[in-house]
Every structure is written in C-alpha cells, then in structure tokens.
C-alpha cells in the first residue's frame with residue numbers, strides 16, 4: 358500500500374522547483390476571496406445579459422453549436438489503413454527535389470501531406486512508423502472541426518459541456534457548445550487514404566538532420582543514411598522539435614493529466630453532456646486537499662454510454678508539471694466519492710503537454726507546424742484544431758510561392774512571386790520560408806498568443822479559490838468571448854474587452870495577480 362505522505366512530499370518538491378525556476382511564489386494574498394466568505398454575493402458579480410458582438414471574436418453570428426455535431430461517414434474515414442505505403446522514389450537530386458518533405462506523421466504532418474498533395478505539390482512524408490496508431494484522446498469543439506471538414510471523424514459528440522466550479526453547486530454551469538472526441542483511427546485512415554491517392558510518398562525512417570546551406574533546396578538525411586532533396590522541409594515532429602530552431606531555451610508550463618477509458622458499474626454523468634471541468638475537492642483526503650489548495654486539479658469526463666466513460670484528472674498548467682502518481686490517486690479518491698466503480702480499464706492516458714514559452718526563431722528556413730511551431734493553446738493545452746487550420750494557410754502560401762516560381766512571372770500572389778523570383782529567377786527557399794512563417798504567425802495571432810501566455814502565467818499564480826473565481830468569471834462572459842478565446846478566434850479588440858471584463862469582475866486578490874502576471878507581457882503585447 359502507498360505511504361500517504363508521498364503526495365504532499367512530492368508536491369512540496371514541485372513547489373520548490375517552481376521557486377528554483379525563478380517564478381513567483383503563489384501565496385494567498387490578504388483579502389483573498391474564500392468560498393462562502395465572499396464580500397460580494399456571487400449573483401451580483403455575474404454579468405447581466407448584454408449585447409454581444411460575435412464579429413469581434415471572429416465568430417459567425419449565425420453559428421449554432423447544437424447543429425454542428427452531425428456525424429457523416431465518409432468513404433476515406435472507413436477505409437482501413439493499408440499494409441504498406443508508397444515508398445519515396447523521387448528526391449534523389451536537386452533537379453528532382455520534392456516540393457515539400459514533411460517530417461513526422463502525427464495529426465500536424467499528415468494533415469499537411471493531405472493538404473499539400475491535394476494542391477498538386479510533390480510531397481514526401483518521413484516517419485519511422487507512419488502506420489502506427491495515434492494514442493492521444495483528442496477532444497475538440499465541434500464548430501472548429503466541422504469547419505475543417507473532419508466532422509465524419511468523431512467517436513462521440515455531446516451537445517453541451519458542463520463546468521462545476523465548487524462543491525456548493527454540483528450542477529455547475531452549462532456551456533452551450535457541442536464537443537466531440539475525435540475518432541483518431543478514422544481521422545488517420547481518412548488522411549492516409551487521401552494522401553496515398555493524391556500521390557504522397559513515404560520514407561519509413563527517422564530524419565537525422567537537414568542541410569539548408571543551398572539557397573534553392575534542402576537535403577534531409579534519414580537514419581538509414583538516405584538523402585532526400587526538397588525545395589522546402591516542414592518539421593512536424595511534435596514536442597520533440599527535431600529540426601526547427603528556437604532562439605533560446607525556456608521552461609514551459611506543463612499540462613499533466615492521467616486518464617482512463619473504462620467500463621464502470623454505473624455513473625451519473627448525463628449522456629448528452631461532457632464534463633469539461635469539475636473543480637470540486639471536498640472529497641479529498643487531508644494531504645491531497647492541502648496540495649490541491651496550491652496546485653488544483655479537475656476532472657474531465659466524456660461519458661460514451663451508461664457504462665463506458667473516459668475519466669481524466671487534469672492539472673491545467675503547472676511549472677513543473679504534477680506527478681502522474683498523484684493524479685492517479687486523486688482520480689481514485691474522486692471516483693470513490695462519485696460512487697463510480699471501475700470494472701475494466703481499456704486504456705490509460707499519460708498526458709504531459711508543454712505550454713507557453715518562446716516561439717521558434719522567425720523566420721528560419723525549416724518550416725514548422727503543430728508542436729514545433731508553438732501552436733499549443735498556452736492557457737488550455739489544446740492544439741489539434743488550431744494546427745489543422747494553420748496547415749491550410751501554410752500550404753496555401755507555399756503553393757503560391759512555388760507556382761509563381763515555376764511560372765517565372767509575377768502574376769497571382771505578388772508577394773509570393775516576388776519572393777520566389779528574388780534569387781536571380783530561381784526559387785528562393787529562404788524568402789519563401791519567411792513568407793510562410795509570417796502567414797502562420799501574423800501579428801494579430803502573435804498578440805493573441807502573448808495574451809494567452811499571460812493567461813497561463815496568471816493561472817499558475819492562482820490557488821484553488823483564485824482558480825475557481827477565474828473560471829466562474831470566465832464562463833459567465835458572453836459565449837462568443839470565452840469560445841473565441843478557447844479557439845484562437847478572438848481579435849485584438851475582443852482580447853482587450855476580455856481583459857477589461859475579467860478585471861472588472863475579479864476580486865481585489867485576483868486583480869493583484871492579474872496585474873502581476875501582465876507586467877512581463879505588456880512590452881511584447883504592444884510591440885506586436
């Protein structure tokens with residue numbers, strides 16, 4: 358049996374390490390709002406109904422989340438993965454260079470292969486195991502995934518999501534936005550089937566290095582010694598960031614979660630609602646309760662049927678990340694409290710996502726997408742939908758530049774054509790790379806990311822009461838604001854309005870933390 362002192366000891370270590378990393382201590386400020394002792398009754402702190410302006414947050418005013426979760430089946434998503442893939446045959450010299458070599462066959466790399474080959478680019482994708490199943494349980498908001506054309510790749514859909522702030526209100530807040538668990542097998546099948554049909558070739562090997570010394574092409578070296586020529590190379594190796602350079606090292610925050618897909622005797626989660634966050638903690642044993650005051654965790658749950666459910670104990674963000682053993686024990690205590698008896702575990706998920714931190718060096722010759730390009734949402738850890746959307750922009754810009762180079766004129770996308778012509782009429786890989794990086798990280802998005810990193814730092818400052826107050830306030834904001842923030846669709850004016858709204862609704866303790874966290878970000882926010 359585990360020693361009960363272990364969790365507190367580990368958490369103490371984590372807090373010390375946090376101090377070592379140079380971040381601020383998370384002491385509760387005098388006057389901090391406590392549950393049940395709030396000077397202002399909660400009802401009066403909630404925003405009244407007010408006019409919202411969806412266009413400020415990039416949302417379509419006619420958007421209806423409840424109709425966005427239809428589950429069409431497409432031919433490709435039902436096509437089983439092939440046993441073999443077409444091998445790289447091209448790319449043996451500069452004159453036979455691929456238009457694009459993609460490194461990594463995760464969601465980012467494979468979506469890029471699909472999109473680029475659909476546009477007629479000559480594409481190779483390198484990965485030691487391109488047919489290996491994806492292991493992560495991806496959750497997405499349905500409106501995001503539908504707009505990408507992948508709404509035939511859901512395992513399950515919930516019309517609503519729930520957030521439970523504290524033990525005083527077990528019903529919590531209902532979020533009127535449909536959510537889905539991605540059927541990762543179907544999604545991969547669909548993308549592989551389309552890529553193969555569209556002519557993508559695969560190198561079954563890891564990439565060791567990439568030589569960018571020639572201005573017109575790059576040479577990728579595989580672990581088996583083969584060399585492959587490409588006009589452009591896209592690093593999609595996730596958080597291992599094999600090829601993309603970063604200006605400096607950084608200490609990210611970490612989202613840590615332990616989850617299980619399991620059969621239970623019974624549960625009380627309504628089947629039409631997923632549980633986005635449950636911050637209740639009165640059930641915890643004293644040591645975990647104390648640890649939870651400083652490093653809070655929540656339950657994320659997706660009920661598939663009366664007896665099948667995905668349950669995950671999650672630390673939204675902490676530096677360093679929480680330990681999996683603690684998360685497991687906290688999940689167990691929570692399930693005991695909820696009367697959920699697990700009879701079979703089908704799958705365990707160990708989730709550790711680096712969040713925030715510096716972006717890659719801009720521009721650089723090697724392109725990046727997904728984890729290699731800083732696309733994890735710094736306040737939530739979500740990335741799949743944002744990445745898939747950015748793939749379109751990236752490939753579109755690259756395609757324009759390549760076509761302009763081939764035509765030898767400057768019709769069409771003027772900028773791209775000029776870039777492609779800069780090197781004495783030859784394709785200019787450096788100029789093209791600069792264009793592509795600018796297209797996937799335009800100034801507005803950089804500003805948004807700065808704000809989100811600030812959100813992440815704020816969250817790391819907060820104890821359980823502050824965290825509750827933050828989400829209580831955040832999810833009471835108009836839907837277009839919180840949904841826009843969670844989906845990277847909020848425009849600068851929307852961001853400012855979000856900041857001002859939160860500030861107005863916060864207690865003084867929260868305001869102090871808000872300002873403390875904001876100061877380091879002000880320079881880059883306004884510079885962007």
Ligand SMILES: Cc1cc2nc3c(=O)[nH]c(=O)nc-3n(C[C@H](O)[C@H](O)[C@H](O)COP(=O)(O)OP(=O)(O)OC[C@H]3O[C@@H](n4cnc5c(N)ncnc54)[C@H](O)[C@@H]3O)c2cc1C
Pocket residue numbers: 460461462463464465466483484485486493494495496497562563564565593594595596597599706707708709710726727728729738739740741742
């Ligand atoms: C457990 C977990 C759960 C998550 N859940 C969600 C979620 O619900 N929603 C969400 O939006 N995000 C989620 N994320 C975050 C993020 O979306 C995922 O990490 C996502 O898998 C990142 O996609 P990617 O394609 O960038 O990288 P990866 O999925 O990590 O794929 C990288 C690929 O690169 C290959 N590779 C690595 N090195 C080399 C090399 N040298 N040469 C060739 N190939 C190489 C690997 O084999 C792999 O196939 C989750 C992350 C984790 C870890």
